[in-house]
Amino acid sequence: MRFYILTLFPEMVMSGLCTSIIGKAAEKGILDIEAVNIRDFTKDRHQKADDYPYGGGAGMVMQAQPIYDAYQSVAARLGRRPRTVYLTPQGPVFTQRMAKELAREEALVFLCGHYEGVDERVLEEIVTDPVSIGDYVLTGGELPAMVMVDAISRMVPGVLTNEESGAFESFEGNLLEYPQYTRPADWNGKMVPDVLLSGDHGRIGQWRREQSILRTKRYRPDLLEGAELTIKEKAVYGVNDW
Numbered sequence: 001m002r003f004y005i006l007t008l009f010p011e012m013v014m015s016g017l018c019t020s021i022i023g024k025a026a027e028k029g030i031l032d033i034e035a036v037n038i039r040d041f042t043k044d045r046h047q048k049a050d051d052y053p054y055g056g057g058a059g060m061v062m063q064a065q066p067i068y069d070a071y072q073s074v075a076a077r078l079g080r081r082p083r084t085v086y087l088t089p090q091g092p093v094f095t096q097r098m099a100k101e102l103a104r105e106e107a108l109v110f111l112c113g114h115y116e117g118v119d120e121r122v123l124e125e126i127v128t129d130p131v132s133i134g135d136y137v138l139t140g141g142e143l144p145a146m147v148m149v150d151a152i153s154r155m156v157p158g159v160l161t162n163e164e165s166g167a168f169e170s171f172e173g174n175l176l177e178y179p180q181y182t183r184p185a186d187w188n189g190k191m192v193p194d195v196l197l198s199g200d201h202g203r204i205g206q207w208r209r210e211q212s213i214l215r216t217k218r219y220r221p222d223l224l225e226g227a228e229l230t231i232k233e234k235a236v237y238g239v240n241d242w
């Protein structure tokens with residue numbers, strides 16, 4: 001899986017992504033992460049990549065040409081036009097489902113905007129997927145791109161160990177993950193729930209499912225609509241599906 005991140009801040013992106021699990025997968029060659037510096041493609045004498053907005057208004061707008069040439073340099077190397085994500089609060093909100101779907105691509109380009117925005121004409125030309133990471137405004141697309149690369153990478157076969165990827169995860173079946181505990185069983189007088197020490201895997205499984213449903217109902221009731229609950233579970237946990 002290849003990620004190309006078009007950005008004015010390549011160091012920020014690379015330092016954020018080249019540590020921990022994602023960094024290890026990159027070292028192993030399962031992932032290839034490249035930050036492409038948009039400024040390297042400017043034709044301006046002063047290395048400028050932005051200019052004033054037509055029609056007036058505050059802030060600067062990133063120019064089309066350096067972005068387009070940066071994108072073309074990637075497309076030329078791949079020999080095709082790759083799927084291209086533009087990080088923007090105006091896109092549909094990123095979900096686990098999208099992460100899984102995007103993880104099936106061989107290559108992805110991420111365009112990180114800055115200032116007041118990006119010249120619309122280059123967006124029309126190259127963007128296939130505008131995506132937001134949530135309903136708030138950040139100063140640039142770098143953090144959102146890093147969030148997406150992390151979430152997508154976890155879904156690429158070989159990035160997580162078998163143990164890590166076999167684990168139940170939040171959002172599986174639209175439920176949040178159950179609580180986890182490790183040793184000691186008594187920490188400052190707070191005990192691990194008895195059932196987890198029982199060795200009874202049937203009861204443990206039941207308890208975990210119950211905790212998942214209760215947590216989802218409490219913190220993310222919006223998710224429950226799409227969760228697969230049995231009729232009995234709906235009755236027991238008071239979940240309506242109308």
Ligand code: ADE
Pocket residue numbers: 087088089131132133134135136137138139140141144
């Ligand atoms: N750029 C600025 N804010 C953003 C957000 N919430 N998601 C994606 N890109 C952004």
